[in-house]
Amino acid sequence: MSKILIIEDExxxxxxxxxxxxxxxxTYHVSEAEDGLVGIERIRKEDFDLVLCDIKMPKMDxxxxxxxxKKIKPETPIVxxxxxxxxxTAVNTMRLGAFDYISKPPDLNRLxxxxxxxxxxxxxxxxNTRLKKKVSKKYEMIGESPAIIQIKDMIEKVAPTEARVLITGSNGTGKELVAHWLHEKSQRSKGSLVEVNCAAIPxxxxxxxxxxxxxxxxxxxSSDRAGKFEAANGGTIFLDEIGDMSLSAQAKVLRALQESRISRVGSDKDIKVDVRVIAATNKDLKKEISEGNFREDLYHRLAVILIKVPSLNDRRDDIxxxxxxxxxxxxxxxxxxxxxxxxxxxxxxxxYDWTGNIRELRNVVERLIILSGPEVSEQDVKLFASK
Structure with missing residues (x-):
């Protein structure tokens, strides 16, 4: 049964x-409040599915x-x-976040x-909130080892800022999870997180x-097409495996970071973009710089904050x-x-020596669950978890 609060002085x-x-x-459980102050007090103490509120009232309009x-219960619609x-004034309240308005005396069908x-x-x-939490759980970071606690603390400090982050670590360590946590805990979480695997694109x-x-x-x-930077406008772009990006593309990314502008291939028109960049790599970028494969100026633009994700062998307590x-x-x-x-x-x-890190562990756990008896035993591990 939906709970409705009516705030009306008449x-x-x-x-x-x-x-x-x-x-x-x-179908409705209806409560009353004779003025705005009483109404707000009830809203603080109870959860309502809808509030109907008069505009002109004494004490609090x-x-x-x-x-x-909108500060206390922003998800609650108000008419x-x-x-x-x-x-x-009623029309103006919709700009402030009211769902709609009805006129006095109320028309039955309209109401x-x-x-x-x-x-x-x-x-x-x-x-939507439930689904967002479900999505967030998909990228949950599991572990209480000192290395993981340090990363979680770093994310809490860095995520609310606009600082660019470079995430390093071997394949399968969970660099993608760190990127998702940074986005979801940022001021841009309502915007998109657009992922680009630079190694997978020719x-x-x-x-x-x-x-x-x-x-x-x-x-x-065959037609005009927007790119990932435009798609991420107002949100975050995650450039995974950025160490595999071509030098010409690196130059354009550098310009995007410096000027917050991009241009489509084949166009000389600038497009302004507001994007936070998070990058990740399994390569030693300083070595790539010395070998002429990565731009040093781009590295310094990306590596404002460095987060190194440890290998599973370095956090065995989390297994x-x-x-x-x-x-x-x-x-x-x-x-x-x-x-x-x-x-x-x-x-x-x-x-075990987990060269494939968490990704490998997940595969082994699934294999053991499928092939073992009611409980996974030491013998099952010896038989089915062989490398």
Whole structure:
């Protein structure tokens, strides 16, 4: 049952609204507040699915209630109730975040329709929030080793800033997870995180992929196309394996960082972009610089903050937690019960040389779950986890 709060100083109007909504198939639980101060106090103490609020009230008017609500419970929709002289104000409240407004005296159909739509919007907001949390859990960083705690602390400090970050580490260590955490904890989290695997794109196409192209600029360019930098405008672009990027593309990325402008392939028109850049590599970029494969000026632009992700061999204490995490995740994916690992099995896995890091561990855990008995034993590890 949806909970609705009516904030209205005129008792007659309150009675009409309560009667209309309370009789709507018993689907609404309606509460009342005689002025804005009382209404805000109730909002602080209770969760409502919708607020109907008069604009002109003593003590605290509707605009003040709206502003307070957006700070306290921003996900709660509010519909303003306006008198004939308040229409301009009512329209202005929508710019401030009100969902809609209804006029006095309230029209039955208009009121019920507005309430239904507003409540549907609240459900969408809640569902989107739930999905966002679900997505966030996908990129959860598992571990309590000193190295991982240090990275988490670094992310907490760096994420809210606009500083560029260069993430280094071997393949499979979790550089992508760090990039996602940096984005989700940043001021840009409502914007897009656009990922580009520089190693997976042919060198002749990387500039088009990053910056877009004009129709006819090269064979196969049959139409204008925006690039990844434009797609990430207002958000974050994650340049994974940037050490594999061509020198010509590096020059354009450098310009984008210096001037916040890009130009599509085949065009001399500048496009302004507002993008935070996070990069990652498994290469030693200083060595690449000395060999002429990477621009030193680009390196210094990217490496404002350096985060080195440790190998799994350097954080063996986290292996039991990672095994438990992967076991739960694999059971969810396959619709099976969670399989336990014996203490001896876990201890043996902690002794392995994990050249493939966390990615390799996840594969081994899945293999053991599929091939072993009710509990993964030390013998199962010896039989099925061979390198």
């Amino acid at each position: 008792a007659a109007i309150r009675r009409v609204l309560v009667k209309i909504l309370s009789e709507e198939n018993n 509707g605009v003040e209630v709206l502003e307070a609500l 303003m109730i306006s008198g004939h002289g308040d229409l301009d 019920l329709n507005t309430v239904r739509i507003a409540l549907d919007s609240k459900e969408l907001v809640v569902e 060198s002749e196409l990387i500039e088009s992929e990053l910056f877009g192209h004009k129709k006819g600029s090269f064979t196969g360019a 039991p937690m990672l095994i438990e995490h992967f076991s739960k995740k694999i059971a969810e994916e396959q619709g099976t019960t969670i399989k336990d690992f014996s203490k001896k099995a876990i201890a043996l896995l902690q002794e």
